[in-house]
Amino acid sequence: MNRSKMNRFLTGLFCLLVTLPVIAQEDELKDLPGYVDFGDLSVTYGEPKLTINLGGTMLNFVGMMSSSESPETSDLISKLKGIRVQIYSMDENVDAARSQFSETKGNLKSSGWEPVVQVNEDDEQVLVYMKMDKGNMEGMTVMVVDNEEAVFVNIIGQLNPEELGRVMDQFDVDVDLDMD
Amino acid sequence: MSKKYRQWVKAYQDQAWTVARYILKDAQEAEDATQEAFVKLWNNRDNIDPEKIKPWLMRVTRNGCLDRLRRRRENVEFDESHMAGESSGPMQDLAATETGAWLKRAIGGLKEPYRSLVVLRDVNQHSYEEVAGMLELNLAQVKTYLHRARKQLREQLSEVRP
């Protein structure tokens, strides 16, 4: 096998093998009641600029790692079964994202999700939904669409927002979403 | 350190972009040059005196732009729609007046170091001392060259105005 063919083979093998864990983690989450299918905007916007799929296994390890530094963090993470994020760049073409937004909203309602917050402005839409089962939270979904980004966040499991604020400091990870 | 870097990006990205835009005129090249400068900033972040980040960055940005110009040898024709001074996108507000648009072109047409001096001092509003540091000139040189640059612009302005 010559060098260029070898490189192409290795590149293909690498791509296949690296995507497998992401797919494996997402597959594990699909059957959970708090899971939400956001649809696929890649046809319009290309690949998402960010995709996160954290399953229960990885979350457990992160929780264990945090237990000595912060029991509060560990406790918050222990209640989570999955975290999913997809973010697309809009380049001011928001129609497809808004359409997907509406479709997802309809699906959520019909699947028993409850709206918590809805904001509808000309340049920004925000939706927050929760899934409850017999008084227990099974999931939360946040969707934000503005002229720059379409953001879909799905938290599977239980999440207390007040705990979240306290716990974020523990992560010691600087996250700047450039909200200026 | 990542947090510090992000603060630098927020503080200086527009200024670096402005310098690159005026020197290179082409928006895509200016974007690439600015990105290169910030990559150098990231890679050298531990070696730079925090008090001197701004002049360091402006100098590196300018030098990178000049390197590109030398490689380009100023013979390449630019896509006119990308030229600094054209009214398009966010620059529309800035070049709202005819004079403003003309002035941008005139500044872009100055030779170095006059062009950089005008952009750094009159557009970006850096102090004389900062500009001296950025261009590695002494204060007297900065003022003298700036006077010459402004004189050139004044003469051109008087030709276009009735």
Add this chain to the structure above:
Amino acid sequence: MNEYDEKWEERINALLDGELSPDDADLLKAEATDDGELARAIIEAYQLQQAMDTLSVERAPDSLRKKLRAIPAEQKPNPFFAIFQPRWAAAFASVPLVIIALTLIQPDTPTERELAQAREEMAIAFAYLDRAGVITGRQIESKVGQTMADAVTGSVNKAIQSHNLTSKENEV
């Protein structure tokens, strides 16, 4: 530019920069009264300054802003991609690659790097949740004022909290 012009320019620029003393400024203006060329130069200098005032620092395009923010992550050395850089090592890369990938697929214990990445991803997800709360609060605030905004944003937290309390009671 001759020496005479240089001195002129120096004084004109100092006048515009506000660096001339009041006496020197008056002297310059008096000279301009008798010297048409000097007067014209001063007027043109003011016109140029006015034109300059219409220019300002330009906002970097969004595409550039994103690229600049991404630099720290992109500049981190990636052990996976390092395999491909020396061409002569490409032939040997497949074996360690398979081992690493199999570990990822069936992790007994994630590596430190994987855990660090998972923490970062979690922080990003939570930051977006927080942002939605901020956005929601801001939109409401602009319409009905801070008090109501706090009340509504707070009610989101309370709604979720009360459900969580219920579930805790159920556990007990």
